[in-house]
Amino acid sequence: MSNKSNGTAFEKEFAQMLSEHGFWVHCLKDNQNGQPFDVIAARNGETYVFDCKDCQGESFRMSRIEENQHNAMSLWSSTGNRPGLFAIRMQGMVILVPYRMLATMMESGAKQATRNELMRCGRLFERWIEHRDRLDRKVTGCR
Numbered sequence: 001m002s003n004k005s006n007g008t009a010f011e012k013e014f015a016q017m018l019s020e021h022g023f024w025v026h027c028l029k030d031n032q033n034g035q036p037f038d039v040i041a042a043r044n045g046e047t048y049v050f051d052c053k054d055c056q057g058e059s060f061r062m063s064r065i066e067e068n069q070h071n072a073m074s075l076w077s078s079t080g081n082r083p084g085l086f087a088i089r090m091q092g093m094v095i096l097v098p099y100r101m102l103a104t105m106m107e108s109g110a111k112q113a114t115r116n117e118l119m120r121c122g123r124l125f126e127r128w129i130e131h132r133d134r135l136d137r138k139v140t141g142c143r
Contacts, residue, residue: 024041105117
């Protein structure tokens with residue numbers, strides 16, 4: 001399986017994971033100009049954008065973040081939306097890392113990030129879902 005097909009398969013798996021937790025989810029189709037995000041999800045009035053990266057090795061190479069992704073993630077956040085997230089699958093787990101954390105690492109000269117480094121600035125998908133569920137219960141008093 002190629003990197004492209006691995007990535008597309010992960011995007012679909014990740015979208016399904018979100019859907020199973022009550023999110024409306026849409027996968028953006030690849031186009032000639034490239035898309036800024038892979039997945040858009042919404043639940044309880046909050047919208048989230050994700051770029052999915054499937055890592056086969058021991059680290060995530062920062063060079064995998066494309067220029068249009070830098071621009072889109074920055075603009076998305078600067079217009080009052082929740083921070084964009086990278087869903088990075090590595091060593092059998094999905095780690096959600098805010099774009100701004102990866103950008104800060106890059107500004108500090110980092111060329112790659114290990115699983116432990118990603119865990120320090122992000123959280124496992126399961127923990128992220130638990131956190132969202134707790135926040136939703138506080139806001140809506142249900143679920």
